Amino acid sequence: MLDTARIRQDFPILSRKVNGVPLVYLDNAATSQKPRSVIRALVDYYERYNSNVHRGVHTLSMEATDAMEEARQKVADFVNAESPSCIIWTRNTTEALNLVAQGWAMEHVAAGERIVTTAMEHHSNLVPWQRVARERGAELRILPLAEDGALDLSDVNSIIDTRTRLVTAVHVSNSLGTINPVKALAARAKEVGAAFLVDGAQSVPHMPVDVQDIGCDFMAFSGHKMLGPTGIGVLYARREALERMEPFLVGGEMVLQVSYEDATWNDLPMRFEAGTPNVADAIGMGAAVDYLNGLGMDRVREHEIQITGYALDAFGEIEDLDVFGPADPEKRGGVIPFHTTEVHAHDFGTVLDRRGIAVRTGHHCTMPLMETLGVAATARASFYVYNTEEEVDVLVDAVKEAMRYFLDGSR
Amino acid sequence: MAPDDLDGLYRDAILDHCRNPRNRALVERPDVSANAVNPFCGDEVRLQAALDSDGRISRIGLQAVGCAINQASGSMLTEAVLGRTIKEARAASDAFQAMMQGRDTAAVEGPLTALAGVKKAPVRVKCALLAWSALDDGIEDEERRRKDTSGLIPD
Numbered sequence A: 001m002l003d004t005a006r007i008r009q010d011f012p013i014l015s016r017k018v019n020g021v022p023l024v025y026l027d028n029a030a031t032s033q034k035p036r037s038v039i040r041a042l043v044d045y046y047e048r049y050n051s052n053v054h055r056g057v058h059t060l061s062m063e064a065t066d067a068m069e070e071a072r073q074k075v076a077d078f079v080n081a082e083s084p085s086c087i088i089w090t091r092n093t094t095e096a097l098n099l100v101a102q103g104w105a106m107e108h109v110a111a112g113e114r115i116v117t118t119a120m121e122h123h124s125n126l127v128p129w130q131r132v133a134r135e136r137g138a139e140l141r142i143l144p145l146a147e148d149g150a151l152d153l154s155d156v157n158s159i160i161d162t163r164t165r166l167v168t169a170v171h172v173s174n175s176l177g178t179i180n181p182v183k184a185l186a187a188r189a190k191e192v193g194a195a196f197l198v199d200g201a202q203s204v205p206h207m208p209v210d211v212q213d214i215g216c217d218f219m220a221f222s223g224h225k226m227l228g229p230t231g232i233g234v235l236y237a238r239r240e241a242l243e244r245m246e247p248f249l250v251g252g253e254m255v256l257q258v259s260y261e262d263a264t265w266n267d268l269p270m271r272f273e274a275g276t277p278n279v280a281d282a283i284g285m286g287a288a289v290d291y292l293n294g295l296g297m298d299r300v301r302e303h304e305i306q307i308t309g310y311a312l313d314a315f316g317e318i319e320d321l322d323v324f325g326p327a328d329p330e331k332r333g334g335v336i337p338f339h340t341t342e343v344h345a346h347d348f349g350t351v352l353d354r355r356g357i358a359v360r361t362g363h364h365c366t367m368p369l370m371e372t373l374g375v376a377a378t379a380r381a382s383f384y385v386y387n388t389e390e391e392v393d394v395l396v397d398a399v400k401e402a403m404r405y406f407l408d409g410s411r
Numbered sequence B: 001m002a003p004d005d006l007d008g009l010y011r012d013a014i015l016d017h018c019r020n021p022r023n024r025a026l027v028e029r030p031d032v033s034a035n036a037v038n039p040f041c042g043d044e045v046r047l048q049a050a051l052d053s054d055g056r057i058s059r060i061g062l063q064a065v066g067c068a069i070n071q072a073s074g075s076m077l078t079e080a081v082l083g084r085t086i087k088e089a090r091a092a093s094d095a096f097q098a099m100m101q102g103r104d105t106a107a108v109e110g111p112l113t114a115l116a117g118v119k120k121a122p123v124r125v126k127c128a129l130l131a132w133s134a135l136d137d138g139i140e141d142e143e144r145r146r147k148d149t150s151g152l153i154p155d
Helices: A004-009 A036-049 A059-078 A093-108 A127-136 A182-191 A239-243 A279-295 A297-316 A345-354 A367-373 A389-408 B012-019 B068-081 B086-100 B110-120 B122-150
Strands: A087-090 A114-118 A139-143 A164-170 A195-199 A218-222 A233-237 A255-258 A263-265 A335-339 A360-362 A378-382 B032-038 B043-051 B057-065
Touching: A036 A059, A036 A279, A059 A087, A059 A279, A087 A093, A093 A127, A093 A164, A093 A195, A093 A218, A093 A233, A114 A127, A127 A139, A164 A182, A182 A195, A233 A239, A279 A297, A297 A335, A297 A389, A345 A360, A345 A378, A345 A389, A345 B068, A345 B122, A389 B012, B012 B068, B012 B110, B032 B122, B043 B068, B043 B122, B057 B068, B057 B122, B068 B086, B068 B110, B068 B122, B086 B110, B086 B122, B110 B122
Parallel strands: A114 A139, A114 A164, A164 A195, A195 A218
Antiparallel strands: A087 A233, A218 A233, A255 A263, A335 A378, A360 A378, B032 B043, B043 B057
16 A cells, blocks of 8 residues: 555645645646655756757757656656657647647548547547547547446447547546546457547556557646646657657757758657757656656555545445446546535535635536536546545545535534 | 634525525516526526616516525625616626625625625635626616617616
């Protein structure tokens, strides 16, 4: 098991108070907190070797280049990518998904062909495909939801048919917690000759993820949800897929030879990284990977199953409170969306904030899914390596208090 | 548990209006009709009002879906503007908005003053304002219509 007491010492923010009480940070699906080692890596870069990468022959530039490329290697190893050249730095998951949409799908999806996504996608893995489908005259198909918050795959073979060019799915749902069977979807995509893209924003930070084992062509994820800084994300792409992709930003750094009339593209992965990259945050993301490796991703996952199970049991005892997503903690990530007709999500959010508890409230950027669930908004608690069962107790007490308060004004 | 400051936010008047919203029935043949939506949280307000021959709000109906603050503010709105002319209603709206934006609290009276505590949670201020934005929109439409037909706006 993780030694959460020791881990908490590494996160300066966890010792602050909010509204006079200790912070209980349960909004990790939105963004995670940062350990001192990540913050130090950023400061160290700016204080000691800040410079531009890939061009200078001076010492600082070489150090910065080495540090950034070392971070790329760490990220590649973290998801078992075959090579660091398959790791493209982006700003975030959204940019990585859009890079596949603009650079790959706009080139390879033709009129009358299909793109398949799921009913539980974040807007960032739905809206880009709506646009590609519209512009290319392709059809966007949606894998539906089953009763238990999993995907209904009974018609998967007719939905993902031979005219499908791209299949994409979220690995772990940010709104339900559901862990999707990405390996099976990858196999079906391969069968029909479609590319397979995984939104790994909520999985890569929380469980061992192996892109080669899954068999995906692309995977997108963000640094800030895995203890790293904001402003840095990753697109993993198989080399064959990258070679068939067009850069969507052109300019400096991504070219090899330029004349007034023409230019040739640089090697991978630089071809997709036009302009000065986010050197500091890439290095910070490398430090986050080091920290997670130090904990061990198997143990991170084990911790989250445990705390999620504990929270599901406690929530299950609250009358009139609905909890969405699979009932089995082994089948979900550490994300617990809850809802009651008595207390609106935003009133929950405000009451919980008064108790120092940070949760997300609203539609979680999954408006079509909220409509399917028949709710306008939910409150969502989401866990990470530093969360404890005591914090779950604080949450559960505050949820009960809010329900009593809005029902009859008592405590 | 920390010293309680929930009552500063959710005053009794708010909880009362939220649990027992006033004037929920929509009116027939409304002169003023508007909807407002907050896409951020999915809160919705539907407002309808009928004017008598003096241009006073003789009947009003408001249905709010969403959080306690939105529902209470909408319910209080209906009581605050019933019997007022649309110019007076607009002035009440301006005064309420001035209070919620922390500019001026002087012109607001009655149960609406309970909503001033919402300023402690600044992200929730727009929940309190949603119904009032529907009122503003509805009045604006009605004034435009009157201008178009008669060139006159009753006081």
